[in-house]
Amino acid sequence: METSQIIIQILNGISYGLLLFLLAAGLSLIFGLMNVINLAHGSYYMLGAYLGLVIIRHTGSFFLALGGAALLMSLIGIIMESLFLRSLYKRELDQVLLTFGFAYIFMDIARWLWGGTPRSLPKPLFLDNSINILGEAFPIYRLVMIITGLTIALALWILLEKTRTGIIIRAGVNDKEMVTAMGINIKLYFTGIFALGAFLAAFGGVIGGPIIGTYPGLDFEILVLALAVVVVGGLGTLKGPFWGSILIGFIETFGKAFFPNYALVTIYVAMALILIFKPTGLLGKEESS
Amino acid sequence: MLQLDEIHTYYGDSHILQGVTMEVPQSSITTLLGRNGMGKTTTIHSIIGLIPPKKGKIKFKGVDITxxxxxxxxxxxxxxxxxxxxxxxxxxxxxxxxxxWRRGKEGKLENDLERIYDLFPILKERSQQSGQHLSGGEQQMLAIGRALMTNPELILMDEPFEGLAPTIIKDIHRKIFELKNSGLSILLVEQNIHMALKLADYVYIMNKGRIIYEGTINQLKGVEEIKYLLTF
Structure with missing residues (x-):
């Protein structure tokens, strides 16, 4: 394989990885704060893509679709958390089952509204171009995906590390009860982090739409990938899903390029190996002793 | 400042507090003494609302907070x-x-932070270090500082000397005294009778979820049987 192709595979891996990061970050933070694996997280991604498609059709604006779909889905996240999950407070297993139920409902709604045919989101016209990397064409859109993903990762890092809200969220990951005893209404943060997770997932759905498209079933496919990311990277942090996403993105793209016959299993092999040797994930939240 | 009136608290099915009545007056140190598993921490958790009592009333500054x-x-x-x-x-x-942090008299976060650093200078030195890399004594100072940053009127301290070296105990001891003199009310939970005797203005002794004795330090010193109840 030539250098140019390797560079392109690396860029593909990074852009795919950062797309997964948009999902995995929310999944990881929700788990860290609430001990709930949100199995409807893939649905946020898929519905985000569909909503983006609808908005593009009506307005013609990709950026309106990006913001609109993400905001609408964060609203759905808020409703889901405050009306349903909250009534099962501290019953984490029941909450996980509830999110699973929601995932099925969302899938049926998508099938009912948009049918079973896979659809693709149109790229913004000015990004529908390629640049030349050592003689190989590389789509500008993917480059923009990388920049967007990195910007969001940076913004999330600032939110978590440099603001009081972020300090409270990290404290909540350590010890929720103590956070309440400090006079902080942690339930507000639960809702907020759920809204943020839904926002990022739907944002990812629209960003990934021109490349992956959207179809019923994508919700669970992407959920499994995001779960692989958090298993590999570790839960409850931002660093974990970030490096986990990049790693899974690489394994996925390089696996397809080098061992096409095993493309379906490469990720799971990596996941199993990491679970055997480092059960908390590469950068996971340590078990409290 | 704080009144507990016949409170009953359950932990799952077990009836931990069986009618606890006690009071913490302003600018004083009230000590709740008792051996392990007698319901001291449950009392603290009932007051702050982490395990709300099923029966009875808790009043803070005259307001029902149950x-x-x-x-x-x-x-x-x-x-x-x-x-x-x-x-x-x-x-x-x-x-x-x-x-x-919550706004108090000083009004500004920086002022309150400086106040804590004055009280526990080591925390200033360690300010950028992770909380998990502190020694036990430093962690205890941090826990007290963290509580003070909310500008409270009443502090509930649950065995603050547990597992600390004698010199550090002395130091924290002095700081708790200073806090009391600055007008703070303190409810101190202790297992160690000597510690309680040194600090407290008023003592409650708890056994199996009930208050079995209450009195001032001097009254307590005269009661021989208390020492049997609290042999360690």
Whole structure:
């Protein structure tokens, strides 16, 4: 394989990885704060893509679709958390089952509204171009995906590390009860982090739409990938899903390029190996002793 | 300042507090003494609202706070220095201090932070370090500082000397005294009778979820049988 192709595979891996990061970050933070694996997280991604498609059709604006779909889905996240999950407070297993139920409902709604045919989101016209990397064409859109993903990762890092809200969220990951005893209404943060997770997932759905498209079933496919990311990277942090996403993105793209016959299993092999040797994930939240 | 009136608290099915009545007056140190597993921590958790009592009333500054969520009780001016310190491990010392800050008389976060650093200078030195890398004594100072940052009127301290070296105990001892003299009310939970005798203005002794004795330090010193109850 030539250098140019390797560079392109690396860029593909990074852009795919950062797309997964948009999902995995929310999944990881929700788990860290609430001990709930949100199995409807893939649905946020898929519905985000569909909503983006609808908005593009009506307005013609990709950026309106990006913001609109993400905001609408964060609203759905808020409703889901405050009306349903909250009534099962501290019953984490029941909450996980509830999110699973929601995932099925969302899938049926998508099938009912948009049918079973896979659809693709149109790229913004000015990004529908390629640049030349050592003689190989590389789509500008993917480059923009990388920049967007990195910007969001940076913004999330600032939110978590440099603001009081972020300090409270990290404290909540350590010890929720103590956070309440400090006079902080942690339930507000639960809702907020759920809204943020839904926002990022739907944002990812629209960003990934021109490349992956959207179809019923994508919700669970992407959920499994995001779960692989958090298993590999570790839960409850931002660093974990970030490096986990990049790693899974690489394994996925390089696996397809080098061992096409095993493309379906490469990720799971990596996941199993990491679970055997480092059960908390590469950068996971340590078990409290 | 704080009144508990016949409170009953359950932990799951077990009836832990069986009618506890006690009072914490303003600017004083009230000590709740008792052996392990007698319901001392449960009493503290009932007051702050982490395990609300099923029966009875808790009043703070004359207001009924029974059944309010913990964060609202804390916002009214009660702070917790929990057993085992429970420092937020992934936060730095400074982050631990500022996370729960509430505006007090001084009005500014920086002023309050300076006040804590004056009280415990070691925390200033360690301000950028992670909370989990502190020694036990430093963690205890941080737990007290963190509570003070909420500008409380009442502090609940759950065995603050547990597992500390004698010199550090002395130091923290002095600081708790200073806090009391600055007008703070303190409810101190202790296992160690000597510690309680040195600090407390008034003592309650708890056995199996009930208050079995109460009195001032001098009254307590005269009661021989108390020493049997609290042999360690």
């Amino acid at each position: 059944g309010l969520p913990a964060y609202q009780i804390a916002q009214m001016g009660i702070a917790l220095v929990p057993q085992g310190r429970r420092i937020f491990r992934s936060l730095t010392v400074k982050e631990n201090l500022i996370m729960g």
